[in-house]
Amino acid sequence: MITVLLKRPHEDAAPLQISDTDDVARLVGGDFELLSDDRLDGISLLVNEELRGVEANNFPVTADGFLDWVYGPCVFVKADGTSLTDEDMEKVRKYLASQV
Numbered sequence: 001m002i003t004v005l006l007k008r009p010h011e012d013a014a015p016l017q018i019s020d021t022d023d024v025a026r027l028v029g030g031d032f033e034l035l036s037d038d039r040l041d042g043i044s045l046l047v048n049e050e051l052r053g054v055e056a057n058n059f060p061v062t063a064d065g066f067l068d069w070v071y072g073p074c075v076f077v078k079a080d081g082t083s084l085t086d087e088d089m090e091k092v093r094k095y096l097a098s099q100v
Helices: 021-028 086-097
Strands: 002-007 014-018 033-035 043-047 057-063 066-071 074-078
Touching (some): 021 043, 043 086
Antiparallel strands (some): 002 014, 033 043, 043 074, 057 066
């Protein structure tokens, strides 16, 4: 089991324990893709790109200097596949707070 953060539109990010990629697919509503944000070194975002324009937008991301949006739920994971630490979760929460 690893600890991740789940961020749904209009909700605060919440820590969860997941055991495998099936858990991620269930949380994001289907197949998922890996994203990164230039401001979140060492943390990856798992999202369902098929929800673009269908689900509510969640928050903006900046990748390679370009602004984009995350739609629907997003799972934040440590880029190396290990559990997010308390410091990592605080970093993500500050990142999300700066998006408002």
